[in-house]
Amino acid sequence: MADTNYDVIVLGSGPGGYVAAIRSAQLGLKTAIVERENLGGICLNWGCIPTKALLRSAEIFHYMQHAKDYGLAAQNITADLDAVVKRSRGVAKQLNQGVTHLMKKNKITVHMGDGKLVAAGKLEVTGEKGVETLTAKHIIVATGARARDLPFAPADGKRIWTYRHAMTPSEMPKKLLVIGSGAIGIEFASFYNDMGADVTVVEMLDRVVPVEDADISTFLEKALKKQGMKILTGAGVEELKASANGVSAKIKTKDGKVEASEFTHAIVAIGIVPNTENIGLETLKVETTKGHINTDPYCRTNVKGLWAIGDVTAPPWLAHKASHEGVIAAEAIAKELGHKDAHPHPMDAQNIPGCTYCHPQIASVGLTEAKAKEAGHEVRVGNFPFIGNGKAIALGEAEGFIKTVFDAKSGELLGAHMVGAEVTEMIQGFTIGKTAELVEEDFMHTVFAHPTMSEAIHESVLSAYGRALHI
Template sequence: MSDNTFDVIVVGGGPGGYVAAIRASQLGLRTALVEKAHLGGICLNWGCIPTKALLRSADVLRLIRNAKGFGIDVGQAKPDLEAIVKRSRDVAAQLQRGVSGLMKKHRVQVFNGHGRLNGPQRLSVTGEQGEQQLSAAHIILATGARARVLPGMEPDDQHFWTYREALVPKSIPKRLVIIGGGAIGIEFASFYHALGAHVSVVEMAERILPVEDQDISAHVAQSLTREGIHLYTGCAVKSSHVQQGSVQVQLQGKRQETLQADVVLVAAGIVGNVEDLGLEGTRVKVERSHVQVDEYCRTDEPGVYAIGDLAGAPWLAHKASHEAVTCVEKIAGKTPHPLNPLSVPACTYSHPQVASVGYTEAQACAAGKALNVGKFPFVANGKAIAMGATEGFVKVIFDADSGELLGAHMVGEEVTEMIQGYVIARGLETTEAELIDSILPHPTMSEAMHEAVLAAYERALHS
């Protein structure tokens, strides 16, 4: 085998790509990883991780501002934007170095450059060292996605931002309009509002966080509105233009008015990075900027696979990593279970946080299932009261006939750390009987998860 011949080549070093490379190496496959920018991809460098670092700073700021409620007087708290941004970038850099170390540990050969299919089982890599030709029986495309750009709102680092510009602001805009009320838009709304910006969110759907359970969306909307964030649902942007240093954003839909902003942040979805991959002349099918694959991430072109955001929804890092393992294990001749989209948890790290897995109540009803639904508020949970974290609730949905846990939805303090309990329960095909008999530690906020199950069967003990 020549130096440039491999068993597996992975194109893209994000949470799908680098995990695919690690798992392939673990299975004894000679593996190469091609990355044209930074290992870790968008998630680690410009998405999940640095965003959460910013949001953590906002959480600390809120906590300090509310310190008197805990009997502590710390004086007036104010954010240091430069230090907040630096910490976020330092966190991303630290983890990026960690991924580089993992590639060395697992003997994955990394090629820096742009990868492009160049015939069956062949890939050309163009970088600072010129063009190199690689070959492998299996080529996994993991090139991810980028922010959707709306006409007339192309990012200029001044008046119009995507998430990239929003992660490294030079100053806090006094007036910020966010286009898109999904997870990314709502997270940035929470961050910038905490730092003092006047924030407005414009969402085309009838509610923010439209993919979440309706009860969750409604609670988050009430919470954000109470904090002073302005929500414009059922609205689209008719036009936008800069006038005398500010952006005039004209809305159409349920509310027809003009918003004024110093900055407009576009968080209106993503577009798959399918360009210049050499897909022309192959059997690979692309639909709405995403590569079409089967349950094992195989395209219609023999030996070519696609994982992660490139392969479509849900556009989540942990989904990409799971697909990576499934894809590589299938290549290695193992028998992995195909990914079930309903078993992929979703988290929004706003204030309050949101976490969910499985069916929403509306989806379960639409599927014709008889339901038992339980809810339990954190205001009735002892640990939540002690922590001053009483906002929110836990909601669970069971099949009334079989006891199957169909879905779980949570809103409140650190619920993103709690949803894994329900994810595991669904994976084990747990019914209400096992969950009711489970003993959860006291005092913890996770007790609300048990009480919600009890509530679904009219057995709640503390509400």
């Protein structure tokens, strides 16, 4: 009979779970992973990665339509939605196979099936081999989350979609309603708008991408409207009814009026629900808040030997936060098991960047200007537009800006916020700065290559101290 006793079992193989398993194995721990659907979880198979493949196709389609701006000519440009989706699925498949390979390479045992905690250190897996009971000194819960449905209009996959349906559409929406303007809503609104759909976005709060700095929200809303989107903020969908050939919605606008509108499809992107049901949390009396598992900065739960990471825990609900927590948990476990080379560090949510791959892109790390002031900081704020950056002009991407927020007394970088081309790649400069606790002088003394978009990072810091050179 196969040995089913491990040092660590990871429940869930998304970007948190599979990374936790790899790091555990690297530290010499006997590791197993339990997955009920696809290795790589939502992120690799149905989320972050395949959506970027879709958005890349839409971006190229957009550039082809604007070839004239670059002195080029392209006629009869068309988009084949089926081929775009097929490419995206191919990317997902390649990454799924990559994770399978990593599990083998690191000698991690994969148990396919539904896992349930039945006692401390004991997990029952119901899958292709029937019911197996696995035991471990430590168990990491990495079960993630799923899309939240509208209570009065659950997704049907035909007319009312979640992100999952929106990624493999059976037809191109002509008139699309997107409910929610967080990262997922805005990315799909951007994709379908670029692909030629007539898009309306409804956001309950008073601005789009409400977690971002207010200046970023304002800029993005203007940019999206210029691209032809209809944006309704401070508005709510009160009724949504699907029929054979469309969706009728009643939308309450900012002024309190309720308007009836017709759409061909609707995407619901109003947040997530943690996957905490039926995994045995109640049996072990695991403490949760609104369904999300409570953890300390090292990912420990209130139950000894039970850890939790990723979307099943507190926000921000981002893949890279889950991966990082996976490493922290694995190292904290190894340290508890007496490993001398394990040096876990606590998670600091202030140093987690956020990226949204709409068109234009947005990226941020740390505090917004408003949040910094709320926290009692006296601030110095820098702002540098891409129109002052040579590379941005050469690329034909001069729309956008970088905003930096510093503590006026200490020079500590409190936050950075950007909108424009390739900002999701550039945010890392500020993320390293925050993690290393750099001050304004460190950024000012750094030499930035010319010509690059990243020079705008330098200029935005200089701007906060009245020293910007190119504006």
